[in-house]
Amino acid sequence: MIETVVQVDLPADEALRIRKLRLQPEDGGNGRRISVVTGIHGDELEGQYVCYKLSDYIQKNTDCLRGTVDIYPALNPFGIDSITRGIPAFDLDMNRIFPGSAEGDMNEYLAAQIVRDVAGSDLVFDIHASNIFLTEVPQIRINELHADRLLPYAKEANVDFIWIHGASTVLESTFAHSLNTADTPTLVVEMGVGMRITQSYGDQLFAGIVHLMKRLGVWDGEDFDVRTPVVSADNDDVCFLNASASGIFLKDVNHGAALRTGDLIGRIVNPLTGAVIDEIKSPADGWLFTIREYPVVSEGSLLGRILYGKESSV
Amino acid sequence: MEKKVLFEIKALYRDDFRVTGYSFGQGEKAACIVGSMRGNENQQLYCCSQLVRKLRELEAAGRIREGKEILVVPCVNPYSMNIKKRFWSIDNTDINRMFPGYDAGETTQRIAGGLFETVKDYRYGLQFASFYMPGRFVPHIRVMKTGFEDVELAKQFGFPYVLLHTPRPFDTATLNYNWQIWETKAFSIYTTTTEEIDRVSARQAVESVLNFLRKAGAIDYDGFEGYVSKVVSTEEMVTVRNRSAGFFEGKAEAGEHVRRDQVLACIADCYEGEVIGEIRSPIDGTLLFAHAEPRVYQNTAVYKIIPEREEW
Numbered sequence A: 001m002i003e004t005v006v007q008v009d010l011p012a013d014e015a016l017r018i019r020k021l022r023l024q025p026e027d028g029g030n031g032r033r034i035s036v037v038t039g040i041h042g043d044e045l046e047g048q049y050v051c052y053k054l055s056d057y058i059q060k061n062t063d064c065l066r067g068t069v070d071i072y073p074a075l076n077p078f079g080i081d082s083i084t085r086g087i088p089a090f091d092l093d094m095n096r097i098f099p100g101s102a103e104g105d106m107n108e109y110l111a112a113q114i115v116r117d118v119a120g121s122d123l124v125f126d127i128h129a130s131n132i133f134l135t136e137v138p139q140i141r142i143n144e145l146h147a148d149r150l151l152p153y154a155k156e157a158n159v160d161f162i163w164i165h166g167a168s169t170v171l172e173s174t175f176a177h178s179l180n181t182a183d184t185p186t187l188v189v190e191m192g193v194g195m196r197i198t199q200s201y202g203d204q205l206f207a208g209i210v211h212l213m214k215r216l217g218v219w220d221g222e223d224f225d226v227r228t229p230v231v232s233a234d235n236d237d238v239c240f241l242n243a244s245a246s247g248i249f250l251k252d253v254n255h256g257a258a259l260r261t262g263d264l265i266g267r268i269v270n271p272l273t274g275a276v277i278d279e280i281k282s283p284a285d286g287w288l289f290t291i292r293e294y295p296v297v298s299e300g301s302l303l304g305r306i307l308y309g310k311e312s313s314v
Numbered sequence B: 001m002e003k004k005v006l007f008e009i010k011a012l013y014r015d016d017f018r019v020t021g022y023s024f025g026q027g028e029k030a031a032c033i034v035g036s037m038r039g040n041e042n043q044q045l046y047c048c049s050q051l052v053r054k055l056r057e058l059e060a061a062g063r064i065r066e067g068k069e070i071l072v073v074p075c076v077n078p079y080s081m082n083i084k085k086r087f088w089s090i091d092n093t094d095i096n097r098m099f100p101g102y103d104a105g106e107t108t109q110r111i112a113g114g115l116f117e118t119v120k121d122y123r124y125g126l127q128f129a130s131f132y133m134p135g136r137f138v139p140h141i142r143v144m145k146t147g148f149e150d151v152e153l154a155k156q157f158g159f160p161y162v163l164l165h166t167p168r169p170f171d172t173a174t175l176n177y178n179w180q181i182w183e184t185k186a187f188s189i190y191t192t193t194t195e196e197i198d199r200v201s202a203r204q205a206v207e208s209v210l211n212f213l214r215k216a217g218a219i220d221y222d223g224f225e226g227y228v229s230k231v232v233s234t235e236e237m238v239t240v241r242n243r244s245a246g247f248f249e250g251k252a253e254a255g256e257h258v259r260r261d262q263v264l265a266c267i268a269d270c271y272e273g274e275v276i277g278e279i280r281s282p283i284d285g286t287l288l289f290a291h292a293e294p295r296v297y298q299n300t301a302v303y304k305i306i307p308e309r310e311e312w
């Protein structure tokens, strides 16, 4: 059943609705609930495929459903519709306004109603796709404050990598942080790249979601095997590669590559002069779990991330 | 006056990115004034340009105090200014959410870091700030509560109001907040506008800054004394919101004293023209902020009112 989570009227003959699909057995089920949420950032579309695939799969096998699955494919419908990362007209990152406020402005109100609706789920997936600049291997990012609670779920989500990162005040206003502090376990998935859909990654995460549905008693159908992810809990074992100069970045390896010290990752070139401005080489042995996709870089632009001393999980 | 490049990034096709500063006098790093950080902050840039002009005259007249240095940085983001984009040209990040910055990080972290490296050593830090909502303000000084804030000093500007603001999570990455963490006395100056230039308000702001610099012992100046500032915390302010979306017809302006139940604005249906909502003041007070755009969304904070107090 499609339900409207929150609705507001707009000035020119339009209503903004954030909707979800609720899937349940006819008798309402056992009360357990998994929520799959995406589209906070309007330029990240990898979650669209996951929502579609999950919805299609469950609706074809409803007899196996024991609990509730709520699918929220578009928390920022304006952004998705206008290729805008944030909330258009407000130039605002929607993932910096949670938990919102019922008495606040339109966006704060939307945020508050979304949190109210999702809260209480036994597990939430918040699916992101990095941004238009970077491609990521399928991974889950966990704030160290919530690691004890989330790590057991994350390990069974069929991702390649789990990155436990330090707490930061700025991140306190994210959707996931608001729910995690309100005792609703929420996993932030980052995979693929902005403005594109990588179906193989979607299939991989789909299998992880179904597997966790089964573990949580929401699902009694087919199960999928899940891979063992690499886990990084030490901020010093992730190396950030930033551009030393402005130019056009040409990548020489893909994300997921196993690197040896000195391997060429890519080059920054100047098409005006024909010169190679910099060659980016791996500073150590490791696993390239992020690589820059968008070619134009300025000094400082992120080009990649390497997990030292690891190869890959597969 | 010495014009100097504080931070620079070489570009591929554009001119090099430069943050330029103007320094007056020599000696102790007395005060630093920062202007626009976003591409739409015309008023903030304009205020700094007028301040540079005034300080240059004062310096020529020998009125910068011996052993004091004042730095003005009119614009931290000329790239966005020149292409009329509010945030950073390529990734839309906001430099004023990147402090204290990081010299090995992303581009806007490097810009913030490069600027902060210079400005963190000043005794007083002043920033011409803007608000994200479209509208007009009563000129005021905003001070963030960090434990290092100095309200008495904020009154020295002679602005009508000093607003005490409790930082929210994203405020911790602003210049003002980090200045205070590094023990610079920091003040954000809000004039009336952002995109539109209000010369009267800018003149008042420049006079106030000069007034402050005089009281801080950095310049000799015969200026006006200004107002006796009233101190208000942001929690005390009353926000008035419209219920329906539609055309916004304001009937009261920032700075106006309003009475309880007074009609502040009407909302009209965008297709049919009928008035569908009336916004009334819930209290007696002064309008600190008034919305100024033709249309409003539901529940927009269209007015912010400073409640009237007995002792005023």
Ligand SMILES: [Zn+2]
Pocket: A040, A041, A044, A128, A129, A130
């Ligand atoms: Zn995202």
